[in-house]
Amino acid sequence: MHKIALKSNISSEAIGAIFIVLFVAVFIVANFVVGFVCPVYILAMVVGVSLAIIFPQSGLLAVVFLTMVFERFFTLQAFWIGKVEYKIYPLDILMVGIFLGLVVQYLLGQKIKFKKIDWLLFSFVILNFIYFVWSVFVARADANLAFSSFKNYAFYSLFYFIALFLIRTQADLQRLFKFFLAGGVAIVGFIIFGLANGEGLWSQYTPLSTEGVRILAFTHSLYIAIALLPTILYTAFAKKCSRALNFLIAIWTVGILGTLMRHLWIAIAVAVAILYVTLPRENKFEFAKFAWRLAVPFLAVLVLVFYAVVMIPQSKLSNSVNNSLEAVSQRAASLASVSADESFAWRGLVWKSAFERFKTNPVLGIGTGQMIYVETEDYKAFIEFRNIHNSYLAILIQLGIVGFGLFFYFVYKNIQYLFRSNGNDAYEYYKFSILSVLGIFLVSIPFQPYLETNLLAIFFWIALGLARALPEINFHPVKYSPKASPQSGI
Numbered sequence: 001m002h003k004i005a006l007k008s009n010i011s012s013e014a015i016g017a018i019f020i021v022l023f024v025a026v027f028i029v030a031n032f033v034v035g036f037v038c039p040v041y042i043l044a045m046v047v048g049v050s051l052a053i054i055f056p057q058s059g060l061l062a063v064v065f066l067t068m069v070f071e072r073f074f075t076l077q078a079f080w081i082g083k084v085e086y087k088i089y090p091l092d093i094l095m096v097g098i099f100l101g102l103v104v105q106y107l108l109g110q111k112i113k114f115k116k117i118d119w120l121l122f123s124f125v126i127l128n129f130i131y132f133v134w135s136v137f138v139a140r141a142d143a144n145l146a147f148s149s150f151k152n153y154a155f156y157s158l159f160y161f162i163a164l165f166l167i168r169t170q171a172d173l174q175r176l177f178k179f180f181l182a183g184g185v186a187i188v189g190f191i192i193f194g195l196a197n198g199e200g201l202w203s204q205y206t207p208l209s210t211e212g213v214r215i216l217a218f219t220h221s222l223y224i225a226i227a228l229l230p231t232i233l234y235t236a237f238a239k240k241c242s243r244a245l246n247f248l249i250a251i252w253t254v255g256i257l258g259t260l261m262r263h264l265w266i267a268i269a270v271a272v273a274i275l276y277v278t279l280p281r282e283n284k285f286e287f288a289k290f291a292w293r294l295a296v297p298f299l300a301v302l303v304l305v306f307y308a309v310v311m312i313p314q315s316k317l318s319n320s321v322n323n324s325l326e327a328v329s330q331r332a333a334s335l336a337s338v339s340a341d342e343s344f345a346w347r348g349l350v351w352k353s354a355f356e357r358f359k360t361n362p363v364l365g366i367g368t369g370q371m372i373y374v375e376t377e378d379y380k381a382f383i384e385f386r387n388i389h390n391s392y393l394a395i396l397i398q399l400g401i402v403g404f405g406l407f408f409y410f411v412y413k414n415i416q417y418l419f420r421s422n423g424n425d426a427y428e429y430y431k432f433s434i435l436s437v438l439g440i441f442l443v444s445i446p447f448q449p450y451l452e453t454n455l456l457a458i459f460f461w462i463a464l465g466l467a468r469a470l471p472e473i474n475f476h477p478v479k480y481s482p483k484a485s486p487q488s489g490i
Contacts, residue, residue, distance in 0.1 A: 011175065012055055012058075013057040013061065014058075014061065014179075016057075016058030016062075017055075017057075017059075017060075017061035017062040017179065019047065019051055019058075020047065020048045020051050020052070020059065020062035020066075020094070021062050021065055023043065023047045023048060024044045024062070024074065024090060026040065026044065027040045027041050027043075027090075028073050028074060028077070031077065032073075036080050038081075041079055044090070045090065048062070048090070048093065048094050048097060049093060049094065049096065049097035049100075050097070052094055052098045052100075053097050053100045053101040053104065054101065055101070056097075056098045056101030056105065056162075056165075057166045057175070059094050059098040059101065060098060060163070060166055060176070061179045063091060063094055063095075063458070064179050064183060064459075064462075065179050065180075065182060065183045065186075066090075067091070067183075067223075067455055067458065067459075068180070068183030068186065068187065068220075068223045069187070071202065071217070071219040071455050072205065072455055074089075074090055074455075075089055075454050075455040075458075076089055076455065077089055077090055089454075091454060091458075092155075095162075098162055098166075099158075099162075102162070102165050105165075112164065112165055112168075115468075117410070117413045117414065118161070118468070120406065120409060121160055121161075121410055124153070124154075124403070124406050124407055124410060125154040125157060125158070127399065127402070127403055127406065128150050128368075128399070128403075129154060131150070131365075131367055131368050131398070131399060131403070132146050132147065132149070132368060134367060135367035135368045135369045135370070139369075141369030141370050142370075143369065145368065145369040145370075145384055146367075146368040146369025148386065149368035149386050149398065149452070150368065151454075152451060152452050153395070153451065156454050156457050156461060157457075157461050158461075159461040159462050159465065160462070160465040160468070161465065162462075163461075163462045163464075163466050163469060164468050164469050167465070167466060167473075168469065170426065170473055170474070170475050173430060173466070173470075173473065177430075177433075180227060181227065181231070183223060183227075184223065184224050184231075184248075184252065187216075187223060187255070188248070188252075188255075190217070190220050190255075191216055191251055191252075191254060191255040191258070194215030194216050194255075194258060195254075198213065199213045199214065199215070200214045200215045200216040200220075200259075201217065202220075203216065203218070203259075205217065205218075206219075214258065214259050214260050215258035216255045216258050216259045217259070218259055218261055218448075220259075221255060221256050221259035221261055222444075222459075223459075224252040224255055224256060225256055225264050225267070225268055225440055226440055226441070226459060226463075227252070228249065228256070228268065229433070230433035230436060230437070231248070231249055231252075232249060232290055233275070233287070233429060233432055233433050233436065234429065235286065235287075236279070236284075236287040236290060237283055237425055237428065256268070263443075263444050263446075263447035263448070264444060267439070267440045267443035267444045268440060270439065270443045271436045271439035271440050271443070275287065275432060275435070275436055275439075276288070278432070278435070279432060280428070283428070283432075346379075347388075347389055347390070349379070350372070351388060351393060353372050353373075353374045354372055354385065354388055354393060354397050355393075357372055357397065358396065358397040362400060362401055363400050363401050363402060364399075364402060365396070365397060365398050365399045365400030365401075365403060367398060368398050370384075370385045370398070371384050371385065372388075385397055385398055386398070386449065387449050389447060390445075390446045390447065390449075391445045391446070391448075391449060391450050391451040391452060392404070392445055392446050393446070394449065394451070394452060395407055410464075411464065414438075414467045414468055415435070415438060415467065417467060417471065418431055418434060418435060418470060418471070419431070420471040424475040424476075426475040427475050430466075430470055431470060434463055434466050434467050435467075437459070438460075438463050438464070438467065441459075441460045441463070
C-alpha cells in the first residue's frame, strides 16, 4: 500500500479508503442484484475492518463516501444467518475497525489530551447507558427501542472522537473534505436519474405529505445541502472558481429544490444569513459576488432542461419537470398556511401529546424505549418517542432537562471553541465551512429524527469533532489553495 502511495502521489489513507469503498460497494450492488450473499459480505467486511485497523483514517473516509452514495443500504443493512436477521450494520463493523486502529495508534504512542469539552460528551454517553439499563430493567420498556436510542445517542456520537483523533493536520482535513466533495459529485448521478425517471431513486422511503414526487431522496439532499455552502465559501476565500464548480453548485441546487424538503430550504437560508453576518468584510463581498455569478450556470441548467421539455413534450422528462415544478410551488406555498398541511398537523398532534407525558417528570425525563398513543377523530396510532420528528424534543422528553441540558451545553461549547481564530485564511475557510454545516443541522433537527437515524446523525457528530479539532491544527501560512501540496497528497 505504501509503495502504491509513493508511485501515485496519493496518501496511503486515501488508497486504503478507495479499497474499502470498492469492496463494500461490490457487496451492496450484489445485494441489489441477487440478494444477500454471505461470502461477499464477509469478504467486504474483513477487508474493510483490516484496512480500518491499519489505517483508521481510511475507515473514516470510506464511511463518509459510502454513506453519501448508498445511504441506508450501507448504514442500515443487516446481515442474515439462515432466516435470522442481525441488526449489526456495515457502518457499525467499520466503526469497530476504526476504534481498534485508534487503540493500536494509542499503544504506539499517538495520544491526545482530552479537554473539559470532551468529558461533556463522555458524560452524555454514560447518561444514555444509565437510561438504557433503567428503561429496560426497571421501567420494562421495549428493549429493542431502548437499545436503538442508546446506539444512536451514545454509540454513533463517538464519531466526534473519531474525527478528533484522526483529523490532526491540514492534510487530514483536506483529504476529508475531498472525499466529502467526491460523494457530492456522485450524487449528481442521482439528480440526473430523478429528472429523467420522474422520481428519485430511493425517494419512496420518505413519502411526501402533500402531492408531488421527489426527484432526489431526502438523505441525498441533506448531504449535498451540507456540501453546498463549504463549496461556495471556497470561492469566497480562494477568490476564484471554475465553470465546473459553478455548474456543480447549480445542479446541487436543482436537486435540493427537487427534494421538496421545506425545512432544508429554511435551514440553508438561515445558514447563509449567519455566514453573511459573521464573515470578514472582504470574504463577505466575495460570497455575495459569487451568489450573483451562480445565477448564470443555474439558469443555463434550467434552459437545458426546459429545452428538452419543449422538444419532447410527451417524454418522461417533460412530465417529471412539470410535476416537480408544481410540487415545488405547492410545498413553498404550504409554508404560508401550515395549519392546512398534513405533516405540520401530525407533528402538532404528536408533540402536544408528548409534552403532556413529559410533564410527569421534566427533570429526568421518561426514559428510552417508550411509545406514546395519539388519537383524533380520523387518526389513531402508537408513536415511538424517538420518532416524533423533532430530535430536540425527543432528547428532552426521554432524557429530561438534565440530559438535554448536557447535550445543548456540549454543542454550545463546541461552537464557541470553533470561533478561536489564528488569523490564517485556511483556518477561517474551514471554520466557516464547519459552522455552515452545524447551522444547517441545528435548524433542521426540530423537523426530522436526525439524531435518531445513523445515516443523518454521523455527519453532525463528525462536524462537532472537527469544530473541536480545528483550533489545534497547524495551518500553512498561505491562503487556501484547491491544489494540495506534494506533502499533503489527496
